[in-house]
Amino acid sequence: MAPMIYTLYGFAIFFFVFWCAMWLLHVLAILYGKFRLHRKIKELPPDVPYPGISILKPLMGVDPNLLSNLETFFTMQYPTYEILFCIEDEKDPSIELVNSLIEKYPKVATNVFIGGSTVSVNPKINNMHKAFEASNYDFILISDSGIRMREDTLQDMVGHMTETTGIVHQMPFTCDRPGFAATLEKIYFGTAQSRMYLSADCFRINCHTGMSTLMRKCVLVTKEGGLKSFGCYLAEDFFISKYFLDMGWRTRISSQPAMQNSGTCDVRSFQARLSRWAKLRMAMLPLVIVFEPLTECMVIGACAAWATSLLFRWEPVVFYLIHILVWLMCDWILLSIVQNGSLPFSKFDFIVGWLFRECTGPYLFILAVFDPSIRWRNRCFKLSWGGIAQEVKPRIKC
CATH class of the missing domain: 3.90.550.10 (Spore Coat Polysaccharide Biosynthesis Protein SpsA; Chain A)
Known part of the structure; x- marks a missing residue:
């Protein structure tokens, strides 16, 4: 019984530390974005x-x-x-x-x-x-x-x-365009993508998209x-x-x-794009399979709520709701910094788009894990560990 308790406490400490690290990335991305983006030429x-x-x-x-x-x-x-x-x-x-x-x-x-x-x-x-x-x-x-x-x-x-x-x-972002799909894209690139992109650039980690x-x-x-x-x-x-x-x-x-x-611009093609990127990351960096889901608001929030209830006896439901609210507010601040002007949608539209993105993110990642093939336009590829690609029914040999 004792080893199981120690294991549970070990996981709880890990989740709590990871949760704290994610909040440090939030703060870092906001500060670095304010300093780095939209500077005078x-x-x-x-x-x-x-x-x-x-x-x-x-x-x-x-x-x-x-x-x-x-x-x-x-x-x-x-x-x-x-x-x-x-x-x-x-x-x-x-x-x-x-x-x-x-x-x-x-x-x-x-x-x-x-x-x-x-x-x-x-x-x-x-x-x-x-x-x-x-x-x-x-x-x-x-x-x-x-x-x-x-x-x-x-x-x-x-x-x-x-x-x-x-x-x-x-750093990837989007122009102002009408429609829910465009709102969803702008929210993703201005929050989840920007947070990791700015943090990686600050620490000189390879975050390059071409x-x-x-x-x-x-x-x-x-x-x-x-x-x-x-x-x-x-x-x-x-x-x-x-x-x-x-x-x-x-x-x-x-x-x-x-x-x-x-x-x-439509939701399905955008989600297919996110899933394709997730497959590429998993092939290049296998540890992504373990750690990337924990960078999602809903996932790490649930893990941290359980961890703090075990470690500190905090009420998990209250903790989880406060976690989601503060995460949403930080994302709004970061998105406003990246936009550098008025957003083309209301706060209500932001909340709806943000919740949709955060709730579907883990689902898209799971799909990427169980279907590793990459579909690009009318062609299909399979990836080996290390990112080496091979085309299904290839036109050429690589």
């Missing part, structure tokens, strides 16, 4: 020219916001850059859209690469490979199709590119194979960042978040 000294940047823009298909999103890349106030569009299918409707923008902005250096390559199992790497090889500048910006840029975004990212920094990436990433090309080409050497992973962004860190370079987030503005 760092101007380079007058005698230091702005470096040229090659923007790799992989495209596939057209959504209602693609034209306006792409146009923001043509109107940036930055002295020297080129846009390299990467389109795998020669019949892709985005080609016509891109050509119309090239005609509208003839002074912007552009090139269109159609057909992709078969150098890896990663479709994104295959799509970008030709453009990467043909890029003219020492800095590469990889930018997903759904990203919207401000006129000064490149200046902001370059301003954080110090002599010891190899990668500057934008939706908008500025990196030194010279570091990539020092690895045999260059960009294509990361094509055996689906989460190439994580392993690119890991390589930079292993080579002694720093990675940093810029002060402007990445403004996702996909024209296709």
